[in-house]
Amino acid sequence: MTTVAARRRAGLAIFIALFALSQALLWYAYYGHGAKPLIGDEAEYQRSALAILDGGAWMPSTIWPPLQPLLLAAVYAVFGTHLLAAQLLQTLLFILCGALLRDLWRRVGGSVAAANTAAALFLLNPATAAYAQWLWPEVTHLFLLLAALCLLARMPARLAAFAAGLCIGLAILAKSLLSVFWPCFLLAFLRRSRSRVLLQPAAVFVLGLGLVTAPALWHGWRTYGTPMIADSSMYNLWVGLTDRWRSDYVLDMGGVTLPAFLASGATPQQRNAIYAQKIRSLVDERGVVAVLADQFGRQYFRLFSAKTPLLSQLPGAACAGHLSVYSSPPWLTRTLTFANDAFHAIILVAAACGLACWRRRPDRLLLIIGVFVVYQLALFALIHVKARFLFPMLPFACGFAGSFLVAAHARLRAGAAVDATIALTPWRLAIGAAIAALLLLFAFAGPALDHLCTA
Numbered sequence: 001m002t003t004v005a006a007r008r009r010a011g012l013a014i015f016i017a018l019f020a021l022s023q024a025l026l027w028y029a030y031y032g033h034g035a036k037p038l039i040g041d042e043a044e045y046q047r048s049a050l051a052i053l054d055g056g057a058w059m060p061s062t063i064w065p066p067l068q069p070l071l072l073a074a075v076y077a078v079f080g081t082h083l084l085a086a087q088l089l090q091t092l093l094f095i096l097c098g099a100l101l102r103d104l105w106r107r108v109g110g111s112v113a114a115a116n117t118a119a120a121l122f123l124l125n126p127a128t129a130a131y132a133q134w135l136w137p138e139v140t141h142l143f144l145l146l147a148a149l150c151l152l153a154r155m156p157a158r159l160a161a162f163a164a165g166l167c168i169g170l171a172i173l174a175k176s177l178l179s180v181f182w183p184c185f186l187l188a189f190l191r192r193s194r195s196r197v198l199l200q201p202a203a204v205f206v207l208g209l210g211l212v213t214a215p216a217l218w219h220g221w222r223t224y225g226t227p228m229i230a231d232s233s234m235y236n237l238w239v240g241l242t243d244r245w246r247s248d249y250v251l252d253m254g255g256v257t258l259p260a261f262l263a264s265g266a267t268p269q270q271r272n273a274i275y276a277q278k279i280r281s282l283v284d285e286r287g288v289v290a291v292l293a294d295q296f297g298r299q300y301f302r303l304f305s306a307k308t309p310l311l312s313q314l315p316g317a318a319c320a321g322h323l324s325v326y327s328s329p330p331w332l333t334r335t336l337t338f339a340n341d342a343f344h345a346i347i348l349v350a351a352a353c354g355l356a357c358w359r360r361r362p363d364r365l366l367l368i369i370g371v372f373v374v375y376q377l378a379l380f381a382l383i384h385v386k387a388r389f390l391f392p393m394l395p396f397a398c399g400f401a402g403s404f405l406v407a408a409h410a411r412l413r414a415g416a417a418v419d420a421t422i423a424l425t426p427w428r429l430a431i432g433a434a435i436a437a438l439l440l441l442f443a444f445a446g447p448a449l450d451h452l453c454t455a
Contacts, residue, residue: 075089087133100143120402
């Protein structure tokens with residue numbers, strides 16, 4: 001018992017040291033040679049937050065949901081207009097995401113060691129930790145999603161259901177990703193043993209969700225005649241269908257297309273109708289089969305790309321989609337690039353093997369997670385994709401990866417896997433290896449297939 005406790009203390013000490021090192025490298029990369037400038041939507045969130053502080057509209061856009069600008073404005077109102085204050089808050093949320101992932105993976109059936117490994121993979125990966133320093137709403141959204149899932153695991157408590165509803169409502173106000181998906185969370189209220197639905201907790205969940213989204217929906221109704229928060233669906237679908245490269249930030253058309261989209265109509269309904277017609281014309285011209293073939297041959301390379309937003313912003317060749325907005329020295333760029341690629345490959349390979357070797361019957365919580373991932377994969381087959389859109393799925397990939405790595409380590413040490421959720425049989429491992437090979441192809445082969453930087 002003493003040996004086990006000593007090993008756990010040593011493991012915790014090593015994790016803390018590695019996490020501190022990862023954070024130190026990222027903070028030095030961001031500020032060490034002049035602060036990194038804001039890019040893309042980051043600048044829009046910052047501008048909106050400052051406008052709110054000056055008395056501007058709290059919902060100034062029909063493209064971007066309002067929570068991130070409101071959160072930034074609240075931080076700036078308390079601590080002054082200092083980007084560092086927002087980054088520290090998001091770093092805290094990022095660490096809490098790791099804690100929530102650990103709790104969540106214990107509840108879906110992973111061992112303590114598997115849950116610890118999952119959280120460590122997520123927190124130590126510099127490509128995920130860097131999100132806390134950027135102004136995109138990814139960390140805020142993920143924290144709310146994981147908090148809701150952990151609360152839903154505590155059903156049928158009505159207070160937990162209400163809090164989960166609040167979290168999902170706020171997550172919708174952070175990113176539009178859950179606007180269509182949220183009814184699937186009601187699966188948590190099904191009770192197979194009695195073939196019934198827990199109506200009271202389900203109603204309380206919907207009440208919590210409705211309370212936080214009602215002001216935004218009412219604003220949309222009053223302004224545009226429809227209860228809406230933010231709707232960029234037609235814009236993202238059009239850009240997704242007209243993308244040509246397997247890596248983001250290579251002749252990226254998102255920023256170029258947005259002004260034309262906004263100028264195409266006075267209301268969201270008009271703009272969506274115009275671009276829906278453009279999409280129909282494009283599909284009629286190229287044919288459904290050709291369009292789908294192009295999408296499946298491109299979108300998942302963009303989604304699973306090892307050129308994460310961190311690598312995209314580090315110094316590198318513009319022809320390969322590097323923005324070079326960080327001013328990091330060569331040694332730091334090489335270190336972060338190596339760590340990014342290593343963690344990305346380990347997580348994808350171990351997650352693929354963990355999923356293939358998983359043998360525990362899915363409960364409601366794991367079913368919701370599975371439907372959520374399938375929903376996103378289906379969505380990203382069509383709409384405009386950037387590598388950062390993988391971020392909401394990474395905790396679950398880390399979960400399966402953690403379970404597999406712990407079981408594989410136990411097999412190597414004792415000759416037999418001790419994690420009852422993982423079956424390391426030859427045929428399961430073969431399936432996992434095939435999925436892993438496909439994911440590695442998506443992650444690393446895109447630039448070569450596009451012949452980037454060869455002209």
